[in-house]
Amino acid sequence: MAKNSAALESWRVGRKLKLKDLDPGARPFAGSSREADDARLDELAIEIDRLQDLLYANGSAGAPPKLLLVLQGMDTSGKDGTARSVFSRCSPLGVRVAAFKAPTEVERAHDFLWRVHAVVPRSGEIVVFNRSHYEDVLVPFVERWIDAAERDRRLGHINAFERLLHDGGTRVLKCFLHISKAEQKERLQARVDDPAKRWKFNLGDLATRAKWKQYVAAYETALAATSTAHAPWYVIPADSKTNRNLMIARLVAEVLKGMKLKAPKPDFDPAAVKIV
Amino acid sequence: MAKNSAALESWRVGRKLKLKDLDPGARPFAGSSREADDARLDELAIEIDRLQDLLYANGSAGAPPKLLLVLQGMDTSGKDGTARSVFSRCSPLGVRVAAFKAPTEVERAHDFLWRVHAVVPRSGEIVVFNRSHYEDVLVPFVERWIDAAERDRRLGHINAFERLLHDGGTRVLKCFLHISKAEQKERLQARVDDPAKRWKFNLGDLATRAKWKQYVAAYETALAATSTAHAPWYVIPADSKTNRNLMIARLVAEVLKGMKLKAPKPDFDPAAVKIV
Numbered sequence: 281m282a283k284n285s286a287a288l289e290s291w292r293v294g295r296k297l298k299l300k301d302l303d304p305g306a307r308p309f310a311g312s313s314r315e316a317d318d319a320r321l322d323e324l325a326i327e328i329d330r331l332q333d334l335l336y337a338n339g340s341a342g343a344p345p346k347l348l349l350v351l352q353g354m355d356t357s358g359k360d361g362t363a364r365s366v367f368s369r370c371s372p373l374g375v376r377v378a379a380f381k382a383p384t385e386v387e388r389a390h391d392f393l394w395r396v397h398a399v400v401p402r403s404g405e406i407v408v409f410n411r412s413h414y415e416d417v418l419v420p421f422v423e424r425w426i427d428a429a430e431r432d433r434r435l436g437h438i439n440a441f442e443r444l445l446h447d448g449g450t451r452v453l454k455c456f457l458h459i460s461k462a463e464q465k466e467r468l469q470a471r472v473d474d475p476a477k478r479w480k481f482n483l484g485d486l487a488t489r490a491k492w493k494q495y496v497a498a499y500e501t502a503l504a505a506t507s508t509a510h511a512p513w514y515v516i517p518a519d520s521k522t523n524r525n526l527m528i529a530r531l532v533a534e535v536l537k538g539m540k541l542k543a544p545k546p547d548f549d550p551a552a553v554k555i556v
Numbered sequence: 557m558a559k560n561s562a563a564l565e566s567w568r569v570g571r572k573l574k575l576k577d578l579d580p581g582a583r584p585f586a587g588s589s590r591e592a593d594d595a596r597l598d599e600l601a602i603e604i605d606r607l608q609d610l611l612y613a614n615g616s617a618g619a620p621p622k623l624l625l626v627l628q629g630m631d632t633s634g635k636d637g638t639a640r641s642v643f644s645r646c647s648p649l650g651v652r653v654a655a656f657k658a659p660t661e662v663e664r665a666h667d668f669l670w671r672v673h674a675v676v677p678r679s680g681e682i683v684v685f686n687r688s689h690y691e692d693v694l695v696p697f698v699e700r701w702i703d704a705a706e707r708d709r710r711l712g713h714i715n716a717f718e719r720l721l722h723d724g725g726t727r728v729l730k731c732f733l734h735i736s737k738a739e740q741k742e743r744l745q746a747r748v749d750d751p752a753k754r755w756k757f758n759l760g761d762l763a764t765r766a767k768w769k770q771y772v773a774a775y776e777t778a779l780a781a782t783s784t785a786h787a788p789w790y791v792i793p794a795d796s797k798t799n800r801n802l803m804i805a806r807l808v809a810e811v812l813k814g815m816k817l818k819a820p821k822p823d824f825d826p827a828a829v830k831i832v
Contacts, residue, residue: 391724448667
């Protein structure tokens with residue numbers, strides 16, 4: 281089981297990306313025992329909660345930190361499950377999930393980043409994007425509503441936007457949940473078969489699945505063009521939920537630890553205050 | 557009195573700007589008779605209303621147009637008066653003014669463009685910014701809360717942001733209301749003397765006035781760095797309110813006319829519909 285940061289960094293997206301060279305079934309961060317993995321994940325979730333508490337406490341400080349975690353991936357790749365698992369020990373007070381569906385009429389009446397900018401983290405907050413502005417360079421391009429020139433313009437806008445967030449004190453961390461087409465088949469079938477999960481399925485998912493190759497190509501272009509020093513992408517082998525959760529929890533914990541947060545200094549003398 | 561577009565273009569800001577070479581008392585767009593000027597301004601306001609109606613009607617069309625008018629200038633330069641005058645004939649349904657004051661706690665908890673992006677025009681809308689994101693490269697720089705490097709980073713973010721709006725179908729038009737220090741003295745004194753205007757005055761205005769030269773220099777840098785093809789700045793000689801209003805009304809009317817708006821085609825056959 282990989283333990284050090286270098287192992288995480290080897291999954292960071294560089295200037296070129298070929299997803300077929302990366303095994304969705306890999307489990308570099310999972311061990312041989314389910315129990316040990318679960319225990320490790322809970323340890324990480326507790327550590328993330330401690331760090332998130334510190335982040336929140338620093339929300340009103342001079343250069344207040346924020347964290348944006350972007351989750352992208354094909355249908356059933358586990359975006360919702362990741363958010364549940366990684367932040368299972370955190371209070372919702374400081375962690376917020378923003379999910380992006382097909383844009384509404386009001387959203388379409390603005391530039392594509394308008395609805396996204398509105399919900400970015402404020403100081404002291406962690407925000408998880410379940411889907412994101414990256415949908416706007418994937419779906420419309422694969423569906424041919426926009427051409428490559430417009431796609432590239434949008435990629436440029438995305439880089440500028442994420443640089444703005446970064447310069448404003450936001451750490452931007454982006455994870456691509458990488459599953460195989462075979463794994464998706466099983467998960468979609470489970471959604472169809474299980475009455476409790478059926479609401480998650482709609483027939484449009486099959487049309488998207490039929491364009492698997494085009495989506496893989498669109499992801500490769502988008503991720504390689506936007507994996508920057510200030511907002512890197514990581515490919516997360518996600519056929520194994522355990523590996524996916526452990527890997528993203530590790531990434532989040534490392535970014536939070538890297539902020540070197542300390543409890544803010546009180547603006548009073550604790551020794552001089554007696555509660556009566 | 558200047559009438560053609562070339563005359564307007566001569567006030568467009570290029571790569572360098574020296575405000576002292578531009579006379580705030582100039583009246584290139586005002587005539588010799590007050591009555592004729594008033595009549596001309598009302599004609600323009602009526603034309604702007606007609607064009608704004610068309611813009612609104614096209615709000616749901618395929619590539620829906622929008623207009624953002626940014627007004628900046630020293631205290632008393634007439635930002636509010638301009639908005640009243642130029643859009644005097646328009647319905648508030650399609651024209652909205654967004655005024656920016658010192659940022660609130662929630663606004664400060666985000667990047668400086670967050671509160672600005674939230675209120676940009678939607679399709680079919682005209683929005684007037686009374687002050688704007690440019691305050692964030694003026695006040696903090698003059699007050700030395702940020703250095704030149706941070707100011708320059710922000711200018712880069714502003715250019716990228718305005719390019720995003722432009723690519724999303726928004727025409728961005730920016731006017732610097734150029735008044736002299738002597739004219740400001742009279743207008744501030746009038747605010748102090750007139751009980752009905754007194755609420756507009758606060759002592760902080762005097763501290764800002766005392767830094768006139770620094771603000772002029774900060775404006776020169778900011779305007780020259782952000783007067784782009786997609787979002788040009790115009791210097792508006794504004795000691796004369798008549799000149800200021802006529803010039804900005806002319807600019808707005810020309811931009812709207814340039815959109816070549818037509819009434820949207822009905823999605824029904826008018827001949828086939830009989831209201832009974």
